[in-house]
Amino acid sequence: MSADSPMDNYEKLFEVAKQNEEARREKPRILLGTASCGVAAGALQVKEFFLKEIESHGLDAEVVEVGCIGHCYAEPLAIIAKPGFPAITYGNLDEGLVHLLVEDFLAGEDPCYEYALAAVDRNDVFPTFEDFPRGIYENKLILEQCGYIDPESIDSYIEKDGYRALAKALSDEPARTLDEVKASNLRGRGGAGFPTGRKWETSLKAGGDEKYVICNADEGDPGAFMDRSILESDPHQVIEGMVLCAYAIGATEGYLYIRAEYPRAVKRVREALEQAREKGVLGSSILGTEFNFDLQVFQGAGAFVCGEETALLSSIEGRRGVPRYRPPFPAVEGLWGKPTVINNVKTFSYVPHIINRGADWFKSIGTPESPGTAVFSLVGKVVNTGLVEVPMGTTLRELIFEVGGGLPDGKEFKAVQIGGPSGGCLPESALDVPIDFDSLHEAGAIMGSGGLVVMDEDDCMVSVAHYFLEFTQQESCGKCTFCRLGTKHMLDILTDITRGHGDEERLTLLEELAEDVRDGSLCNLGRTAPNPVLTTLKYFRDEYKAHIEEGRCPARACRDLVLFYIEPSRCSKLCNVCVGSCPTEAIYTRDDGLKAIDQEKCVKCDNCRKACPPEYNAVIKLSPPVLPPEKEKKRT
Amino acid sequence: MQLLEGERELILSTVEEVLQNSSRNREDLIPSLQRVQSKLGYLPALAMEKLAEGLDIPAVDIYGIATFYNQFRLNPPGKYQVKVCMGTACYMKGGEITLESFERRMEIEEGETSPDRLYSLERVACVGCCTLAPVVVVNDDHIEGYVTPTRVDGIMLEFEEADQKEEETEKETEEETKKTAAEGGKNK
Structure with missing residues (x-):
């Protein structure tokens, strides 16, 4: 055993790490985001492109596989660190951009700022992520080094203390x-x-x-x-x-x-x-x-x-x-x-x-009762999907609209689901709730481990509750009766509602069962399983009512309660796009040249609606699923 | 599902090998099952029985574990595997529709393997690529994003083409070996 103190031993490690890392930095380096999300977006192909380009230009540069810097919306991502230039992040990389970056920046002197996302450290030339609107709200403690250090080299970590x-x-x-x-x-x-x-x-x-x-x-x-x-x-x-x-x-x-x-x-x-x-x-x-x-x-x-x-x-x-x-x-x-x-x-x-x-x-970060930061994966209907770290006490509104950049396509915010299958759906009115353990609990959701899914007007709350309950029901270990059978029964009721077979009486039963499952289960899986149902019932009861009383899905998402219909007044004889898009050949050409859908064959996959050119926008979803009667007659 | 030719021997030798590297404690059961599955692609009944004998655990316990954990599969994987992600984001963006489209095209239900072992279809929990939703994982290594029913047809077509190509090359090599054999015969 060495007689040196732990600190002396550490300083030795630190010196070695620093030297090794500094030597690595003398060459230009490409830090490529290859966490699973980056790989899914094609980071490994991008790596091949870089290697090929570097070789064909005869350059001496290192491509390092790093983790995730949290800006998933711009994957595949890479940071290019060339001595003499600020380290710059580039997003949405493809073969062409890689070629350009290697030729102009690595082989040449032009950092191609027009394709840059942000610089890594403060400099006089280009803004950093901290200058983004979200930078004001973010405070990275445990994500600070993610995506910037080489996860496969301990020196890279030691060097950062x-x-x-x-x-x-x-x-x-x-x-x-x-x-x-x-x-x-x-x-x-x-x-x-x-x-x-x-x-x-x-x-x-x-x-x-x-x-x-x-x-x-x-x-x-x-x-x-x-x-x-x-x-x-x-x-x-x-x-x-x-x-x-x-x-x-x-x-x-x-x-x-x-x-x-x-x-x-x-x-x-x-x-x-x-x-x-x-x-x-x-x-x-x-x-x-x-x-x-x-x-x-x-x-x-x-x-x-x-x-x-x-x-x-x-x-x-x-x-x-x-x-x-x-x-x-x-x-x-x-x-x-x-x-x-x-x-x-x-x-x-x-x-x-x-x-x-x-x-x-x-303790100086966050709130007195919940100090520190909260890490979320921000997904769903939000512009800047990715990983975010904000101080506890930040409100949900700030998180979704400032850090996340709001909802895409000008859609209206409906709800945010926090805490996964154990959490709840919170509506617009709850957006000013500060994010901390106790406030979220009071609002009916839980902090959970940090999944945050944003939903817009096209998402049906009954169907969301159904989705999460189906998940917990399948994952129940079966030990406690209420969790094993209660969730099954609740799921049956929800399934009926999404199919338009619900009734008021069973809605009451659903609520009672939810409370029983919560009280009658041993672990938190069962105890929190009813949360998605309880919160949607609390905040979006009118949606349940519309399903039950009118057979209508307000978000037009429950497939048994919608019908796809081609509006003849908008359809064009000159266009055939929808016919080819249909996987079940349900779309036919009427005698007058317009298109129509054979409802028997339609599987409601939404393909024709997406395929219909925006100048026509002729495919619409109807809920309740009833064809307009006078137009029905015109069908030949 | 029926065992293929030579599969029985492969199962026995795999289990034997895994058992040799195991401490034969209860805590080694799940890692052992994981090893068997990574070699064979699934957990055949025969493998579970042999493992039970080797570890001196009732076979029903092993079956209990194999069915409890989602990772373990009792069906052999198809030559072309499709896993449809059912994470929250994928579900909301139409994962169910994608799954149904595959069921229709492959003519099997989710969780099954086609009798000729060409296709298998599964639903998986979140694969963590929520930004690309709806997502399917093809053959374990390739992730397809934004999958619509039309793309499902495209993926199936790619499978069919790949399979045809393989058959053709197989035939060619077969013919070639025959040819060389015949020529070899002539030379004699």
Whole structure:
């Protein structure tokens, strides 16, 4: 064992990292966003284009696969860092743009500002993301390095003061680390908002010589991808947070429970663990001290309920992911009956920052009861989809209209769904609710793990409630009767309503059942499953009524309640586009040359409506599904 | 589904190999199943039975786990696999319509494999590409965005073309081997 202090050992690592990274920066570098979202948008092809162009120009430049900078609407994205120029981000890359950038910027001297999105650091030439309207609202703590550092190189993380918090903590008693986290009032970002420091303290006091630290990265909410993005973009931040936790509570072993659906995250984390062991910040005698802690990846096999901590433990133990009664809480009796701290990816990510900059700094951000920031994946009907990080207390309106840039195509805002299947739909009137654990709970939604889906006038609230309930119903583990059968019954009622077979009496039953399921379930999957139904009933009852009483879907989204119709007065004899667009050959040409739809064959796929040229706009959706009678007669 | 020629041997050897690298503890069960599936593409009943014997766990427990977790599939994957994303954004932008279109074209239901093992169709939870909704994952590695029913026809056409091409090359190589064999015979 080395006699040097942990800080001395760290400074050595830091120097090496700095030298290595500086050497890398001497060459022009292309930092290409290759988190799963970027790959889906074609980043790997873009990488090939870059490599080909660089080779054909005979240049010496490095293409680095980095994570996600959060501006998903402009994927594929790359940052080009050429010595002597500010590092610039370019979006919507394709073969032509890559060719241009390599030829004019890398081989030449022209940074092609007309295609640039933003600069990375402040400079005199080009605005940065912070100068965007959303920059005023955003405050990136745990996403700060995402997309800017090389996730496959630990030096890249260390150079940005990575693992300094660990060295600092190891220079002192474990109790100091715990005190700092407690004082920071950090609340768990998995959704429930339980104070992290208190959880750690419980586990510390539980005694015993074997303890575990588990990172819950079983991000199963449809529409949420923050945890995936952090693991793919900055895995060491999470690892450092876990090592700090282990030091504070005296754990020697830990797991990262990652969904198998996230293969890139699994791969990058495994590589990161390997590198961390090599550098001596993980494994035995960490930074030359007597503290030992090691981590391994456990791939979750795809069950939403395993995001619940006791179900997650069953899953690691090789059983079906069925939750159990709490207490005892996992902090006291967890994995194999030993004290276990389970925290979310984001929660662990904050810890190094808190240790480095102090609890008071952390508390200066956000609200007194919910300090820090909130990370959201902003998706649905919003212009700037992507990952955002804003201080707690920001209102939903600011988040959607300022950071997200509002709704596309001039559509009207209808609702925002927060917290995934366990959350709720909030209407326009609730948009001034500040985002923090308690305010959202009062409004009927939950913070959840951070999925935020914006909906416009074309989205049917009954159908949305149906969608989420169908999800929880399928994912229910089946242990509690109300969750297993109650959600099924609720779903049947909702299905009937979306088909126009609902009635007032069963609407009341739906509400009663919702409350029973909430009260009669053991874990939060069941307890929160009725939330989408309850909030839509609370805020959008008139939509339910329209379905039941008039057989009409106000958003014209429920397929059993709409009918596609070609308005003869707008249709043109000269156009045949819709006929070709129909996958079931339901569109025919009438004797007068206009088109009409055979309702028997129509599968309501919306293709003809999209295909109809805007100058005609002749295909319309009717709800309730009744053909206009006098026009019906004209059909031949 | 019927086992193909030689599949039984492959299953047995795969399970054997996975068992050899396993600590044979209960906690190794899920990773073992994952390994078997990544080799075979699915969990055949035979593999689960053999694994149960090897790990000394009742087969019903393994079946329980295989059906509990979404990752495990009991049907063999088709030669051309389609997974339709059913995340929130995809659902709202018409994922269901896409799924139905594939069901119509492939003549199978979601979760099934066509009897000739050419196609398989699944619905998956969010793949995290919400900006491209509705999304389908083709053959595990290729993500198609903004999929309309017309595009479904296009994808199916691509499958058919690829399959035809493959058959032709197969025939050609067959003929060539025959030819060389025949020529070889002549030379003798």
